Amino acid sequence: MAYQPVQLLTLFCICALISGVAPSALATEPDNDLTAIPLESLIDLKVTSVSKKSQLVNDAAAAVFVITQEDIRRSGVTSIPDALRMVPGLQVARIDSSKWAISARGFNGRFANKLLVLMDGRSLYTPFFLGVYWEVQDTALEDIERIEVIRGPGAALWGSNAVNGVINIITKSANDTTGGFISSGGGSYEKVFATARYSSRLSDSTSLRLYTKHLERGRFSDSSGNAANDAWEMTRGGFRLDSHPSSRDTITLQGDYYRGGINETYRIYNLNPTPPNVSDIPSNSSVSGGNLLTRWQRSLAGSDSLSLQIYYDHSERDMHVAPQKFNMVDMDLHHRAGFGRHDLIWGAGYRYSQYRTTNTPILTFDRTDVVNNLFSAFIHDEITLMPDTLLLVLGSRFEQSSVAGFDVQPTGRLIWKPDPLHTFWTAVSRAVRAKTRGEEDIHYFYRTVVPAGQPIPVTIHGNRQFKSEEVLSCEAGYRTEFANRASIDIATYYNDYRNLRVLSVPTPSVTGIDSYLVNAMRGHSYGAELAFDWTPLEWLRLQAAYSYERFAMVLDRTSTDAINKGNAEGDTPRHQFSIRSGFNLTRRLSLDLWLRGTNTIDSIDGISIPGYTTLDARLAWNPHRSLELSLVGQNLLDNRHQEFIPEYINTLPSEVVRSIYGKVTWKF
Amino acid sequence: MLKTRNNTGISRPYRQIPFVLTLLLMFMAVMFSNSHATVLPSMTDGQIKAAFVSNVIRYVTWPANATAADNEICIGVLGRSTPGNAWQSLNGRAVNGKKLRLRISTDIQDLDNCQVVFIDTSERKSTVRAISHLGNDPVLTIGDSEGFISHDGGMIKVVSGGGRLSFSISLRRARNAGLTISSHLLKLATEVYQ
Numbered sequence: 011m012a013y014q015p016v017q018l019l020t021l022f023c024i025c026a027l028i029s030g031v032a033p034s035a036l037a038t039e040p041d042n043d044l045t046a047i048p049l050e051s052l053i054d055l056k057v058t059s060v061s062k063k064s065q066l067v068n069d070a071a072a073a074v075f076v077i078t079q080e081d082i083r084r085s086g087v088t089s090i091p092d093a094l095r096m097v098p099g100l101q102v103a104r105i106d107s108s109k110w111a112i113s114a115r116g117f118n119g120r121f122a123n124k125l126l127v128l129m130d131g132r133s134l135y136t137p138f139f140l141g142v143y144w145e146v147q148d149t150a151l152e153d154i155e156r157i158e159v160i161r162g163p164g165a166a167l168w169g170s171n172a173v174n175g176v177i178n179i180i181t182k183s184a185n186d187t188t189g190g191f192i193s194s195g196g197g198s199y200e201k202v203f204a205t206a207r208y209s210s211r212l213s214d215s216t217s218l219r220l221y222t223k224h225l226e227r228g229r230f231s232d233s234s235g236n237a238a239n240d241a242w243e244m245t246r247g248g249f250r251l252d253s254h255p256s257s258r259d260t261i262t263l264q265g266d267y268y269r270g271g272i273n274e275t276y277r278i279y280n281l282n283p284t285p286p287n288v289s290d291i292p293s294n295s296s297v298s299g300g301n302l303l304t305r306w307q308r309s310l311a312g313s314d315s316l317s318l319q320i321y322y323d324h325s326e327r328d329m330h331v332a333p334q335k336f337n338m339v340d341m342d343l344h345h346r347a348g349f350g351r352h353d354l355i356w357g358a359g360y361r362y363s364q365y366r367t368t369n370t371p372i373l374t375f376d377r378t379d380v381v382n383n384l385f386s387a388f389i390h391d392e393i394t395l396m397p398d399t400l401l402l403v404l405g406s407r408f409e410q411s412s413v414a415g416f417d418v419q420p421t422g423r424l425i426w427k428p429d430p431l432h433t434f435w436t437a438v439s440r441a442v443r444a445k446t447r448g449e450e451d452i453h454y455f456y457r458t459v460v461p462a463g464q465p466i467p468v469t470i471h472g473n474r475q476f477k478s479e480e481v482l483s484c485e486a487g488y489r490t491e492f493a494n495r496a497s498i499d500i501a502t503y504y505n506d507y508r509n510l511r512v513l514s515v516p517t518p519s520v521t522g523i524d525s526y527l528v529n530a531m532r533g534h535s536y537g538a539e540l541a542f543d544w545t546p547l548e549w550l551r552l553q554a555a556y557s558y559e560r561f562a563m564v565l566d567r568t569s570t571d572a573i574n575k576g577n578a579e580g581d582t583p584r585h586q587f588s589i590r591s592g593f594n595l596t597r598r599l600s601l602d603l604w605l606r607g608t609n610t611i612d613s614i615d616g617i618s619i620p621g622y623t624t625l626d627a628r629l630a631w632n633p634h635r636s637l638e639l640s641l642v643g644q645n646l647l648d649n650r651h652q653e654f655i656p657e658y659i660n661t662l663p664s665e666v667v668r669s670i671y672g673k674v675t676w677k678f
Numbered sequence: 679m680l681k682t683r684n685n686t687g688i689s690r691p692y693r694q695i696p697f698v699l700t701l702l703l704m705f706m707a708v709m710f711s712n713s714h715a716t717v718l719p720s721m722t723d724g725q726i727k728a729a730f731v732s733n734v735i736r737y738v739t740w741p742a743n744a745t746a747a748d749n750e751i752c753i754g755v756l757g758r759s760t761p762g763n764a765w766q767s768l769n770g771r772a773v774n775g776k777k778l779r780l781r782i783s784t785d786i787q788d789l790d791n792c793q794v795v796f797i798d799t800s801e802r803k804s805t806v807r808a809i810s811h812l813g814n815d816p817v818l819t820i821g822d823s824e825g826f827i828s829h830d831g832g833m834i835k836v837v838s839g840g841g842r843l844s845f846s847i848s849l850r851r852a853r854n855a856g857l858t859i860s861s862h863l864l865k866l867a868t869e870v871y872q
Contacts, residue, residue, distance in 0.1 A: 043767075043771060044725055044728050044729035044732055044764065044767055044768060044771075045729070045732040045733065045768065045771045045773050047729045047733070048733075049730070049733040049734070049736075049737075049863075049866065050866070052726055052729055052730050052733070052843050053844060053845075053866055183723070185723060186723070186837075186838070188799055188802075188823070188824060189824065211799075211800065214758055214800060257724075257763060257764075635828045635829060677824070
């Protein structure tokens with residue numbers, strides 16, 4: 011019964027295709043006449059993450075949401091992760107002051123491993139711990155042009171781990187930022203923050219931008235209302251150089267460096283004969299990292315183009331249970347060529363990644379110095395079946411990894427625009443969450459239990475037979491625009507997962523519980539996401555988002571792991587909503603209100619977390635065109651609320667507190 | 679409950695049938711259909727601005743005495759001329775039955791008699807001087823510097839980047855110069871200053 015949606019979708023594809031096979035008129039070859047491009051298509055919002063080229067959101071055959079610079083500024087958020095709360099279909103929760111759990115379409119956690127995140131084409135996914143360390147991902151928020159969020163598999167273009175979504179954070183070209191600004195402020199939780207940026211035109215064709223940013227964040231609250239040990243600070247700086255050495259070449263060189271300190275408390279278990287068998291260790295973890303990226307793009311005849319990107323990324327983290335260092339070099343080449351009714355993009359890449367850990371009494375790995383060589387190639391063809399009306403996308407990525415082996419991740423997408431205001435799309439894709447060396451090698455003293463007066467350890471072990479996790483996903487969506495600047499975007503999905511990771515205890519023993527990582531769970535999820543955007547009056551804008559998700563998992567005979575099954579089914583709220591309203595009160599004064607909430611999280615490691623509704627508000631005043639003063643209140647509706655708890659790595663969670671801050675931005 | 683689900687699960691090979699079938703159908707559809715692509719070209723920033731300026735002409739009406747007699751519209755670009763830049767491609771094109779004539783110069787006096795003047799950010803230091811030189815002449819001024827409307831006194835400010843463009847309009851200044859701007863253009867603007 012559960013497979014009916016797959017069949018329905020297939021049927022939908024067939025019907026749509028039959029209508030597409032009908033003979034259609036021949037369109038003329040596009041030439042370089044700039045005067046022939048409709049004004050509307052210059053102004054519409056464009057995305058690049060769906061097909062590695064610039065296209066209109068309305069033309070994308072995927073569930074896309076774009077966070078613009080204006081959305082970021084007017085929401086009053088101080089971090090990239092908190093900006094993501096406005097996106098339907100994303101789950102964003104804070105574990106403590108410095109840790110976020112972020113996922114798309116479920117399977118959330120601090121190490122949510124099914125969401126791929128990129129910044130300017132550079133992967134932020136840490137293959138070591140399978141996820142994104144969100145606390146170190148930042149830049150001058152004012153220099154972010156947009157954040158593209160795609161729910162659903164993006165693996166056919168972007169590669170493994172884009173199982174449930176892709177987030178692409180895109181900063182402005184240095185050519186588009188002129189002059190400088192200084193913004194600074196502070197408040198009850200945002201203790202102090204300051205950003206300085208200067209951008210200058212070195213020549214007619216070359217611009218350079220420099221920035222530096224420092225922030226100190228305060229403590230959240232523990233469950234009894236006392237301040238938690240989770241204050242942190244981070245300092246970073248970076249540059250971006252953009253140059254057009256000729257009319258058809260663009261060269262970008264950019265880099266960042268950051269360093270910070272994070273207070274956190276580790277819950278460490280021991281086997282002392284007398285209780286307590288647990289102690290809480292306050293710790294200050296230092297984190298640092300840097301990257302350097304260069305990209306060269308050349309436009310060829312027509313809309314054809316060639317692009318080469320190379321980057322180096324280093325990060326390290328002096329974490330109490332697992333000190334780690336990580337290096338990555340990535341090369342990516344892609345070529346776009348249009349011929350006949352085809353718009354073809356193909357590419358190839360190579361990634362060298364290496365990590366080194368230091369074993370501790372809590373966490374050890376058989377191999378502490380691991381190298382992975384990843385070779386990849388992709389092909390993506392957009393085929394016009396009927397000009398401006400029906401488009402078919404076929405694509406696949408092929409990867410050979412020294413850890414995870416060979417994988418094919420294909421997608422088929424269809425987009426139908428009966429008229430310019432209505433868009434229907436559907437997609438079928440397969441994606442893989444690549445396994446890591448750690449999943450073969452880990453030995454983790456996770457907990458102590460005292461079943462019969464004698465404390466015994468619960469240990470999680472890796473498994474050399476561990477396989478990558480898989481999804482087969484079917485999606486369909488609809489977008490429309492109304493005359494008076496309103497739009498609605500609806501996306502639905504049905505995901506079929508296989509080989510999901512759970513624990514198995516093959517031989518119960520009285521001296522210790524040894525559990526092994528196994529691929530012993532499968533299941534499905536389905537859901538719907540809605541985004542609504544309306545500007546009813548010149549001075550008023552309303553943006554709303556709603557998501558609904560359901561999960562059902564099945565363990566096979568080798569596992570009885572109700573905890574991880576419970577996590578997969580229960581760590582995502584069934585309902586989430588966000589309503590933002592922006593008022594331009596006068597030419598110089600604006601007010602923004604953001605109401606959002608979720609319902610209960612049923613189960614994370616057996617614990618249920620109540621839902622919450624909260625409100626952010628921002629009042630901004632521009633006394634002069636180069637000066638902005640703003641006052642922001644966050645999480646205003648309660649003193650504190652819990653959003654999540656950590657899984658796997660045992661740190662103490664804390665509760666989000668009500669806070670207020672003021673900010674001054676001066677442009678010059 | 680769990681056990682039942684486990685046992686009724688469809689076996690692996692069968693589960694992929696819908697997927698394979700869909701892909702197969704899609705391939706067949708490609709084989710049998712016969713049409714040509716109309717792809718949206720990926721454009722540089724300069725191309726987007728040039729495309730915008732040439733498009734805006736459609737939505738602006740000049741007073742009768744302002745347009746050149748010989749059915750031409752002159753677009754002046756205050757900036758440096760680089761070979762092969764996007765503006766050059768506008769020269770000689772026709773918009774609304776009028777031929778576009780392009781002039782690029784760093785001196786505003788060279789652009790007298792143009793109906794549209796685009797002032798590049800690179801010339802932002804001379805923007806105020808250029809606009810006061812034009813005075814209330816029926817010339818549509820477009821620019822991309824930060825304070826083009828609020829500080830410099832221009833009419834249309836464009837902001838572009840990453841293949842995207844937005845613009846604001848000062849309706850009062852356009853009216854003062856005797857230009858009429860269509861409501862369609864005003865509707866697309868991010869901000870309209872009265």
